[in-house]
Amino acid sequence: MKTIGQLIKTPINKGRKCFECGTEYVAKEYSNIGIVYVPGCNCALKKQIQEEERKQRLYNFAILKRRLKDANFPYDTLGTRLKTRTCENIEAAKEYIKNFKPRSRQGLYFVGPVGNAKTTLAVCIGKELILKGYKVKFMVFSQAIRVLQSTYGTKNPLDFMEQVKEFAKYDLLIFDDFGREAYKDRTLTDVADFVNYLYTNLNNVIITSNPEMVEKIKQIPDFQAMFDRFFQMTKRKDFRKASYRRSNG
Ligand SMILES: [Zn+2]
Structure with a gap:
């Protein structure tokens, strides 16, 4: 029996590059869908972490502002x-x-x-x-x-x-x-x-x-x-x- 991956002629994301750093996607084999190309860099993860940190800073700033006001x-x-x-x-x-x-x-x-x-x-x-x-x-x-x-x-x-x-x-x-x-x-x-x-x-x-x-x-x-x-x-x-x-x- 063929896997879904084998049914698709071109593997998913083949030839894609990261928008941020230009690193080519790398092949990764999944047991259910076969070969899929995934980012070969961690730009996406870094971006996600940066976004989390930005939200945290905004939240801390809001707390700080509230505490300064409350201190009177x-x-x-x-x-x-x-x-x-x-x-x-x-x-x-x-x-x-x-x-x-x-x-x-x-x-x-x-x-x-x-x-x-x-x-x-x-x-x-x-x-x-x-x-x-x-x-x-x-x-x-x-x-x-x-x-x-x-x-x-x-x-x-x-x-x-x-x-x-x-x-x-x-x-x-x-x-x-x-x-x-x-x-x-x-x-x-x-x-x-x-x-x-x-x-x-x-x-x-x-x-x-x-x-x-x-x-x-x-x-x-x-x-x-x-x-x-x-x-x-x-x-x-x-x-x-x-x-x-x-x-x-
Ligand atoms: Zn990248």
């Missing part, structure tokens, strides 16, 4: 990258990025006078970590408290602990301007609950703060325990110069 960095810090900066504690920042591990309770506490150096450096760290694939959230600390307390009203569908857990999902939380918030009514217990959860959950936080503000909130009765807990999660780095611009001449 202040507008005036968006253009800055770590490699172009010269400011205090830049080496500590690079070290932090290099050794970063999610859920390792490794944080930084940037203390210094008003100026954008500490906030911008915190944002730079956040951006680098997003580029490395991590999820980062930037919040002025009073804003974080506002979101947490919005769970008592009808506008936020989550309850308090659900909102805390939402925040705790991030690989890094940046709390800017800690100490400027007002501690009245239930704010102190809310913040204590929040910070305790982040502590137990091994969250990584970067806190920026102005020394006078910290002195002010230290005077609040019962604040010390909460305060200690927050700073058990971080390594203190001082900024002595007033601002990045001034320090840069």
